[in-house]
Amino acid sequence: MQFRRRIAATLEQVSRLSQEVETLLVAQGVQDAGLLALAVQELGVNVVEHAYGGRGGEIDVELELSGRQLELSLRDNAPNGFISEAVVSLPDPLSLPEGGWGLYLIHQIMDRVDYQRRANGNSWQLSKQIKRTMKVVFILVVDDETVTRRLVAYTLRSLEVQTLAAANATEALKLAEENPVSLAIVDLNLPDLDGFTLISRLREIPHMASIPIIVFTARNNPDDTLMASERGAVGFLYKPFSTYELRALVSQHLS
Numbered sequence: 001m002q003f004r005r006r007i008a009a010t011l012e013q014v015s016r017l018s019q020e021v022e023t024l025l026v027a028q029g030v031q032d033a034g035l036l037a038l039a040v041q042e043l044g045v046n047v048v049e050h051a052y053g054g055r056g057g058e059i060d061v062e063l064e065l066s067g068r069q070l071e072l073s074l075r076d077n078a079p080n081g082f083i084s085e086a087v088v089s090l091p092d093p094l095s096l097p098e099g100g101w102g103l104y105l106i107h108q109i110m111d112r113v114d115y116q117r118r119a120n121g122n123s124w125q126l127s128k129q130i131k132r133t134m135k136v137v138f139i140l141v142v143d144d145e146t147v148t149r150r151l152v153a154y155t156l157r158s159l160e161v162q163t164l165a166a167a168n169a170t171e172a173l174k175l176a177e178e179n180p181v182s183l184a185i186v187d188l189n190l191p192d193l194d195g196f197t198l199i200s201r202l203r204e205i206p207h208m209a210s211i212p213i214i215v216f217t218a219r220n221n222p223d224d225t226l227m228a229s230e231r232g233a234v235g236f237l238y239k240p241f242s243t244y245e246l247r248a249l250v251s252q253h254l255s
Contacts, residue, residue, distance in 0.1 A: 158247070169192050
């Protein structure tokens with residue numbers, strides 16, 4: 001899961017960013033989502049007040065969650081210097097200069113905090129090993145038709161799963177590597193790689209080796225069914241498909 005934002009360097013925008021990050025992390029089942037969002041807010045506030053001095057500018061934020069690893073990147077083009085990692089060497093956070101308490105707090109929340117003063121601004125790289133408060137069921141949906149991907153997501157919403165949508169095999173393999181997928185739905189006709197090959201490639205990913213894979217195809221061809229079965233497909237849906245049939249098939253294999 002990747003999240004990118006460019007926001008105005010204002011306290012209001014930082015607050016909204018923090019709320020958006022918390023909502024996103026809660027949806028991903030991340031434990032301590034509120035604390036992680038607080039770290040984002042404290043860092044943003046420090047940039048606004050101390051790097052930009054309240055004079056405005058922009059902040060680029062990138063958050064990536066892959067498995068249990070969370071990476072946060074923040075960059076600005078502020079002309080001022082910044083209180084950096086030296087704050088953690090001070091034994092009493094209450095004795096820190098203005099702005100230092102927030103940075104001390106960030107160091108307590110995150111596992112790693114790297115700061116770099118660049119010629120045209122500041123750069124922060126933070127990371128954290130996260131825990132999940134609940135099991136999030138991810139379903140990978142691979143189809144080059146936007147309408148189909150959206151229909152699948154809409155149909156499966158009642159199952160309380162999270163769909164990961166990919167328009168081609170390249171996107172699908174990346175999502176499969178980065179997320180603990182529980183089930184995959186693959187169209188056999190893809191623009192960059194045929195569905196049979198994609199199924200084989202997905203099976204090479206350790207945590208995808210034995211998950212259920214359902215095949216979408218517009219061709220009611222026994223040879224396609226046989227080839228997909230030989231590569232590990234366990235279910236088949238022929239377009240145009242019934243939403244009831246889709247939901248029932250997914251429920252069957254998830255249970």
